[in-house]
Amino acid sequence: MSPTVRRRLRRAGFAIVGLATLVVGLHFVHVARRPGPPPPSEAALAHAAHVTITRDTYGVPHILGDTDADAAFGLAYAHAEDDYPTIQAVLAASRGHLGLVHPSKDALLNDYYAALVHVDRKVAEQYDSLDADTRAVLEGYAEGLNLYAFRHPKEADGRLLPFSGRDIAAGFLHKLPYMVGFVDALKQVSSGGVKTIGDKTALLNDAPVAEREPSFPGSNAHAVDRRRSTDDVTRLNINSHQPWEGPVAWYEAHVQSKEGWDAIGGLFPGAPMILHGHNEHLGWAHTVNAPDLVDVYRLDMNPNGALEYRFDGKWVPLEVTQAHLSVDAWIADVSFDRDVYASVHGPVLKTDDGYFAIRYSGVEGLIRAPEQWLRMNKATTFAEWKQAMEINAVPMFNTVYADRDHIAYFYNARLPERTPGLDYRSVLSGDDPRALWTTYRPFDKLPSVVDPPAGFVQGCNSTPFAATSGDANPRPEDFPREASIETALTNRARRSLALLGGTQPISRDAFLAMKWDRQYAPEDAVYEKLLDPLLSGYFPQNDAERRALELLRGWDGSTDAASVPSSIAILTMRPLLYDVDIDEDGSPTKDPALAFQRGVTFLMDHYGKVEVPLGELERLHRGTVDLPLGGGPDLMNAVYTKKDGKHLVGFQGDSYILEVEFRADGVHSRSIHQYGESSREGAAHYADQAPLFAKRELKDSFFRAEDREGHIERTYQP
Numbered sequence: 001m002s003p004t005v006r007r008r009l010r011r012a013g014f015a016i017v018g019l020a021t022l023v024v025g026l027h028f029v030h031v032a033r034r035p036g037p038p039p040p041s042e043a044a045l046a047h048a049a050h051v052t053i054t055r056d057t058y059g060v061p062h063i064l065g066d067t068d069a070d071a072a073f074g075l076a077y078a079h080a081e082d083d084y085p086t087i088q089a090v091l092a093a094s095r096g097h098l099g100l101v102h103p104s105k106d107a108l109l110n111d112y113y114a115a116l117v118h119v120d121r122k123v124a125e126q127y128d129s130l131d132a133d134t135r136a137v138l139e140g141y142a143e144g145l146n147l148y149a150f151r152h153p154k155e156a157d158g159r160l161l162p163f164s165g166r167d168i169a170a171g172f173l174h175k176l177p178y179m180v181g182f183v184d185a186l187k188q189v190s191s192g193g194v195k196t197i198g199d200k201t202a203l204l205n206d207a208p209v210a211e212r213e214p215s216f217p218g219s220n221a222h223a224v225d226r227r228r229s230t231d232d233v234t235r236l237n238i239n240s241h242q243p244w245e246g247p248v249a250w251y252e253a254h255v256q257s258k259e260g261w262d263a264i265g266g267l268f269p270g271a272p273m274i275l276h277g278h279n280e281h282l283g284w285a286h287t288v289n290a291p292d293l294v295d296v297y298r299l300d301m302n303p304n305g306a307l308e309y310r311f312d313g314k315w316v317p318l319e320v321t322q323a324h325l326s327v328d329a330w331i332a333d334v335s336f337d338r339d340v341y342a343s344v345h346g347p348v349l350k351t352d353d354g355y356f357a358i359r360y361s362g363v364e365g366l367i368r369a370p371e372q373w374l375r376m377n378k379a380t381t382f383a384e385w386k387q388a389m390e391i392n393a394v395p396m397f398n399t400v401y402a403d404r405d406h407i408a409y410f411y412n413a414r415l416p417e418r419t420p421g422l423d424y425r426s427v428l429s430g431d432d433p434r435a436l437w438t439t440y441r442p443f444d445k446l447p448s449v450v451d452p453p454a455g456f457v458q459g460c461n462s463t464p465f466a467a468t469s470g471d472a473n474p475r476p477e478d479f480p481r482e483a484s485i486e487t488a489l490t491n492r493a494r495r496s497l498a499l500l501g502g503t504q505p506i507s508r509d510a511f512l513a514m515k516w517d518r519q520y521a522p523e524d525a526v527y528e529k530l531l532d533p534l535l536s537g538y539f540p541q542n543d544a545e546r547r548a549l550e551l552l553r554g555w556d557g558s559t560d561a562a563s564v565p566s567s568i569a570i571l572t573m574r575p576l577l578y579d580v581d582i583d584e585d586g587s588p589t590k591d592p593a594l595a596f597q598r599g600v601t602f603l604m605d606h607y608g609k610v611e612v613p614l615g616e617l618e619r620l621h622r623g624t625v626d627l628p629l630g631g632g633p634d635l636m637n638a639v640y641t642k643k644d645g646k647h648l649v650g651f652q653g654d655s656y657i658l659e660v661e662f663r664a665d666g667v668h669s670r671s672i673h674q675y676g677e678s679s680r681e682g683a684a685h686y687a688d689q690a691p692l693f694a695k696r697e698l699k700d701s702f703f704r705a706e707d708r709e710g711h712i713e714r715t716y717q718p
Contacts, residue, residue, distance in 0.1 A: 034157070034158050034159055035158035035159065035161075036153050036158045037146070037149040037150040037153050037156045037158050037161050037162075038146070038150065038158075038161060038162050039150060040143075040146060040147045040150050041143060041146070041162070043139075043143050044073070044143040044144070044146055044147045045147075047065075047069065047070050047073035047074075047140055047143055047144065047718075048073070048077075048147060048717060048718045049717070050065060050066040050067070050070040051063060051064065051065040051066070051070045051071065051073055051074035051077075051717065051718060052064045052065075052074070052715060052716070052717055053074050053077070053078050053715070053716055053717070053718065054708065054712055054714075054715045055078075055712070055713040055714050055715075056702045056708055056711050056712060056713060057711045057712070057713050058676070058677065058685060058688065058689060058699060059082070059676065059677035059678060059684065059685030059688070059713065060252050060253065060254065060677055060701075060702070061074075061075070061078035061079075061253050061254065061677075062254040062256070062702065062708065063075050063078060063253065063254065063255050063256065064256045064257070065256070065257045065258070066257065066258050067136070067140075067257055067258070067259055068133060068136060068137050068140070068257045068259050068261050068374075069136040069137055069139065069140030070140060070257060071140075071255045071256060071257040071261055072136075072137040072138070072140040072141040072144065072255070072272045072273070073140040073141065073143055073144040073147075073718070074144065074255075074718060075141065075144065075253055075255050075272065075273075076140075076141040076142070076143075076144025076145045076148070076272065077144040077145075077147060077148050077718040078253065079251055079253065079267075079269065080144070080145055080148035080149075080152075081148070082251070082677050082678045082679060082680065082683075082685075083251065083269055083678070083679040083680070084145075084148060084149075084152065084155050084156070085155060085679075086246065086247060086249075086269040086679060087145065087269040087270050088101065088149075088155075088156065088157060088160065089101050089102060089247065090171060090247045090268075090269045090270040091145075091160065091163060091167050091168075091170075091171065091270055092157075092160055093107075093110050093111075093114070093174060093247070094114065094119060094167065094170040094171040094173070094174040094175075094270070095114065095119065095120065095160075095167060095170050095174075096110075096111040096112075096114035096115055096119065096120070096323070096324075096325070097111065097159075097160060097326065098110045098111055099111050099325060099326055099327035099328065100157065100159055100160070100326055100327070100328050100333065101157055101160070101328075103327045103328045103329070103330075107327070108325055108327060111323070111325050111326075112323050112325065112338060112340075113183065113186070114174055115321070115322075115323030115324075115325075115338075115340045116186075116323070116340055116347045116349075117173070117174070117177050117182070117347060118321075118342075118347075119170050119173045119174050120170070122173050122365040122367065123166050123169055123170050123173060123367070124166075125365070126365050126367035127165070127166050127169055127367065129367065129368075130169070130367060130368065130370070130371055131371055133374070134370055134371040134374050135165055137272055137273065137370070137374060138165035138166075138168040138169055138272055138370060139164065139165035139168075140272075141165070141168050141272035142162075142163040142164050142165050142167060142168050144718065145163050146161065146162045146163055147718060148718075149161055149162075159333075168270065168272055168370070169367060169370060171270045171271070172366060172367070172369040172370055173365065173366060173367065175248075176362055176366045176369060176394075176395055177360055177362065177363075179288075179395070179396060180293040180294065180360050180361045180362065180395050180396055180414075181290075181293055181294045181360065182294055182347075182358060182360040184294075185294045185296055185358050185360075186347075186349060186358060189296060189349055189351060189356045189358070190349055190351060192351070192352070192353065217241045217633075217638065217640050217652050217653060218241050218287065218288065218460065218461035218490060218492065218634065218638065219239060219240040219241045219242075219285075219286070219287035219288060219460070219461060220237060220239040220240075220241070220287065220458075220459075220460050220492055220496075220515070220636055220638075221236075221237060221238065221239065221285035221286070221287045221398065221399075221400035221458065221459040221460070222235075222236070222237040222239075222400065222456065222457070222458050222459075222496060222500070222511075222514070222515070223235065223236045223237070223400050223401065223402040223407035223408075223409075223456065223457050224407070224455060224456045224500065224506050224511060225406075225407045225451065225455040225456065226404070226405075226662070227455055228454075228455025228456060228505060228506055229505060229506055229507070229508075229511075230505040230506065230507040230508075231507070231508065232663075232664065233508070233661050233662065233663050234402050234403065234404055234405070234407065234661070234662040235402070235508070235511050235659070235660065235661055235662075236278065236283045236284075236285065236400065236402035236407075236659075236660040236662075237285065237511070237514075237515050237657075237659060237660075238265065238266070238276055238277065238278075238283065238284075238285035238657070238658040238659075238660065239285070239515060239636075239654065239657050239658075240266065240276070240285070240286065240287065240655065240656065241638050241640075241652060241653045241654060241655065242652065242655045242656070243651065243652045243655075244650065244651055244652060244653075244655055244674055244675065245651075245679070247268065247269055247270075248268050249268070249269070249655065249679075250266040250267070250268070250655050250656035250673065251266065251267055251268070251269065251656075251677070252264070252265070252266060252656055252658075252671060252673060252677065252701075253265075253267060253274070254701075254702075254703065255273065255274060255377075260378055260380075261377060261378050262279050262280055263277055263278065263279040263377040263378075264277050264278060264279075264658075264669065264701055264703050265277010265278060265283075265658060266656045266658065272370065273370065273373050273374050273377050274373075274377050275373060277658060278658070278660045278667060278669060278703075279377065279378070279379075279380075279667075280666065280667055280703075281379070281380045281381065281403060281667070282379060282380075282381075282382065282385055282401065282402065282403035282662075283401070283402055283403070283660045283662075283667075283669075284376065284385070284399055284400065284401045284402075285399070285400045285459070286397040286398065286399055287397065287398045287400075287459045287460060287461055288396070288397065288398070288461055289396055289397060289398045289411060289412075289413060289459075289461065289464070289486065290396075290461075290486055291396070291411075291413045291415055291483050291484060291485050291486070292424060292482070292483060292484035293360060293361035293395065293396065293413065293414065293415070293416070294358060294359070294360045294361070295345075295358075295359045295360075295416075295424055295428055295435070295437075296356055296357070296358055296359075296427045296428065297343075297345050297356065297357040297358075297359070297427065297428045297429065297430040297435065298354060298355075298356055298427050298428070298429065298430055299318075299343060299348065299354065299355040299356065299357055299430040300429075300430060300431050301318075301354070301355055302315055307320060307341075309343055309355065309430055310430070310431045311343070311344055311430060311431055311433065312431065312432075312433045313431070316343070316344065318341050318342070318343060318348065318355070319341065319342040319343070320339055320340070320341060321339075321340045321342070322337045322338070322339065322340065323337065323338045323339075323340045324337055325337070325338060341355070342357075343357045343430065344436065345357035345358070345359045345430060345436060346358050346359040346360065346363045347363075356427070357430055359436070359437070361395045361396070361413070361414040361415070361416060361440070362393075362395045362414055366393050366394075366395060367393070368391050368393035369393040369394050371391065371393065372388050372389070372391040372392075372393045372394055373388075373394070375387070375388035375391070376388045376389070381403075382401070382403055382406045382408075385401065389410065389412065389443060390443045390444070392412075392414055392440065392442075392443050393414075394412065395413065395414035396412065396413050396414070397412050397413075398410070398411060398412065398459035398461070398464070399412045399459070400457055400458070400459045402660065402662060403662055404662040404663075404664075406450070406451055407450075407451060407452075407455075407456070407457055408448065408449065408450040408451070408457065409448060409449040409450075409457035409458070409459055409464070409467040409468070410443075410446065410447075410448045411446050411447035411448065411464035411467075411474075411485070412443075412446065413441075413446060413483075414440050415440055415441040415446065415480075415483050416437040416439075416440060416441075416482075416483075417437055417439045417440060417441055418437050418480065418482040418483075419434040419435065419437070419482075420480070420481075420482060422434065422435055422482075424482055424484070441480075441483070447464035447465070447467075447474035447479060447485065448464075448474065449464075449467045449468050449472050449473060449474065452467075452468040452469075452470065452472035452473075453470055453472060454468045454469040454470050454472065454500075454501070455506075456468060456469075456500040456506070458493060458496035458497070458500065460490050460492035460493040460496055461490050461492070461493070462486060462488060462489045462490040462492075462493035463485070463486045463487045463488060463489060463493075464485065464486070465485075465487065466489060466493060466497060469497060469500075469501045469502075489523075490634055491520055491521050491524040491525075491526070491634040491635065492634060492635065492636055492638075494521035494523060494524065495514075495517050495519060495521055495635075495636060496514070496636075498521065499513075499514045499517065500514065508661075511659075512659065512698075514636065515636055515637075515657070515659070516636060516637045516696045517635065517636035517637060518558055518559040518560055518630055518631050518632070518635050518636070518637045519557055519558055519559075519635070520557035520558075520559075520634075520635070521557075522557070524557075524634070525577060526557075526569075526573055526577065527557075529573075529576050529577060529592065530569070530572055530573050530576055530577075530592055530595075531552060531555070533592040533593075534549065534552060534572075534592050534593070534596055535549070535552065535553055538592070538593050538596065541597070544600050544603075544604050544609075544610055545596070545597070545600050547610050547611070548568045548596070548599070548600045548603070548610040549596075551564060551565040551568055551610065551611070552565060552568060552569060552572075555569055559614060559630055559631055559632045559635060559637075560614070560630045561613065561614055561615030561618075561628050561629065561630035562613050562614070562615065562630075563613065563614050563630070564611050564612065564613055564614075566614045566632070567603065567610075567612045567613065567614045567616075567617045567618075568596075568599050568600065568603065568610060570614065570617075570618070570632045570633075570641075570648070571595075571598070571599030571602055571603070571617075571648075572592070572595045572596045572599045573595075573632075573633065574595075574633065574641075575589050575590070575595050575598075576589075576590060576592060576595050577633065577634070578633050578634075578640070602643075603617075606645070606646035607646065614629075614630055615628030615629060615630060616628065617646075617647060617648055618630070618631075618632075618639060618641060618647070618648045618650070619647045619648070619649050619650070620649075620650050620674065620690055620693070620694055621644070621647075621649050621650075622675050622686065622687035622690055623681050623682070623686055623687055625687040625690050625691075627690060627691065627694040628694065629650055629694060631653070631654065637654055637696065638653035638654050639653040639654065640652040640653045650674070654674065654693075655673065655674050656671065656672075656673050656674075657671060657672050657673075657698070658670075658671045658701065659671070659698060666704070667703065668703070668704075669701040669703050670698035670699060670700055670701055671698060671699060671701045672689055672692055672693050672697065672698045672699060673689045673693065674689070674690065674693045675687050675689060675690055675693075676688045676689045676690065
């Protein structure tokens with residue numbers, strides 16, 4: 001190399017180092033110029049003086065406030081101690097500022113979505129319509145976060161602060177459209193998921209919801225009446241199958257105030273009250289249901305180029321507003337605007353195929369959802385709890401209820417009152433006023449079962465027409481076809497009906513055995529779509545496949561950790577029945593033979609054999625904790641996994657579990673979390689519940705003060 005070339009390379013190297021140093025310096029200047037968390041308000045300091053947090057030996061906070069607002073303040077502070085970064089990201093996402101906290105394409109898509117469903121505008125217009133009690137709780141919760149942020153400035157992003165009650169309300173308006181299916185429709189329309197056959201436009205996935213086989217992870221909820229129990233105890237199983245980390249992962253808390261709030265259960269980051277759990281009188285559990293709550297319309301735009309669409313034969317201006325998007329570009333915040341469209345139907349998306357409007361249940365705003373949940377938290381009777389449910393601001397979820405003397409199942413949904421006769425499986429005409437629904441079916445006209453003769457109800461993400469045994473079930477013919485209410489059964493629903501059906505009294509042990517059940521019902525799709533095609537028509541290509549096929553031939557449908565056949569069964573069924581296998585195998589497949597071949601290859605590559613117990617393959621990983629698991633998809637003991645090296649590592653399924661007993665001497669409960677209370681790696685409660693969870697054991701929830709005696713880690717004020 002010549003001296004000239006060496007000099008040029010040195011100069012280039014110096015230039016690169018200098019540029020990198022400049023960029024790093026600009027980044028530190030950018031971070032230093034951010035505002036710090038503001039000092040706590042007088043309201044925050046007043047709340048802090050009137051709340052006490054008691055952590056039990058599992059780190060679960062038991063919060064006592066003088067008022068409901070004080071208790072909400074303490075809840076926010078305690079949850080922030082365990083997971084402030086996630087709460088902050090949730091609130092940023094809710095107000096369309098996620099691009100500042102976690103800059104990425106997905107963050108900007110979220111921020112545009114928040115503008116598309118008009119979170120800010122709805123909060124501004126509707127917040128004052130909430131009752132004063134709910135506003136006080138939302139504002140108290142926000143002040144708890146503000147105080148935590150002030151005391152921990154390195155964790156807090158001052159660009160988002162201070163939080164207010166309106167920010168907390170925004171979280172409900174942000175999440176609920178997503179839950180009813182708006183985002184799924186948005187993705188389908190934006191990705192070209194529209195087809196035209198003749199003069200009819202339809203969504204590519206146009207099978208009615210009722211006829212689709214459930215493919216989501218799901219949840220379990222059960223109640224058994226004390227008259228059906230062996231020991232005069234009414235029991236409730238609260239068992240949602242949420243992701244194990246992130247913005248919708250469960251957190252356990254117990255919230256009490258001197259104004260009558262006394263509830264324990266699960267909540268998500270940013271939620272200021274218990275979402276499902278129990279108080280000293282009653283309890284409830286939510287599971288996902290899937291009625292048709294979304295319609296898509298093709299807008300006929302004015303051919304002269306004006307931003308007008310035809311509705312009821314007249315040209316109507318398309319509403320145009322601006323999404324103000326910001327992203328942290330490391331050395332500066334970069335902001336830009338994007339047009340946001342809306343029609344009388346709802347949010348509008350401009351695509352290469354035209355303009356499409358999406359109308360979803362609750363499009364007018366669901367600001368009263370936190371009010372409904374707060375009233376459910378504080379209800380003391382079945383009648384009061386039903387009055388809270390009748391607000392109908394929570395737009396979906398099967399809900400199972402129990403108290404000492406009652407059990408019930410409600411197919412809770414904000415069901416649109418649609419004009420009969422239109423094809424709601426198709427993309428509707430934006431010009432037809434008959435397709436624009438504006439009212440909802442009343443709560444008391446939804447499918448429900450109250451105190452059935454069979455003595456039990458179940459809600460496991462399947463049809464409400466089999467919520468119990470016998471004639472007490474609602475009948476499909478009594479409900480509009482346009483609602484597309486589910487008619488299919490999940491494996492969990494089939495197992496519930498098999499284990500709770502009949503007339504024999506149900507013991508505590510039998511109830512818990514049902515909850516941890518790991519069996520596929522003989523009628524489940526796993527046999528039709530997995531076993532039958534392989535056992536009847538597949539010819540093994542090598543000795544490993546032959547041995548694996550023999551394992552499947554002898555499989556009894558059980559998925560205990562010691563089961564050897566279930567390893568190849570689980571590996572094979574994942575891509576066939578559940579869209580969770582897009583990993584190192586490449587694209588997913590619905591071919592049983594290919595799925596089986598991939599499963600055999602995986603076992604041989606990583607274990608050198610196909611005879612591998614499920615607990616060796618399927619694991620719970622959390623920091624340094626590595627534990628065997630049993631269970632699998634669509635089981636009572638549900639586990640959904642991702643491939644990680646040689647293991648299938650759990651990421652969703654059984655998560656926070658709460659088993660409630662309404663006895664003659666009051667309510668008692670036990671619970672378990674798949675990890676623990678803290679999301680901070682290295683913390684004492686980061687994974688301390690995992691060993692119990694892996695062994696399918698519960699801990700005391702310490703709901704009663706006397707139960708906490710001898711089990712208190714510390715007591716303090718924020």
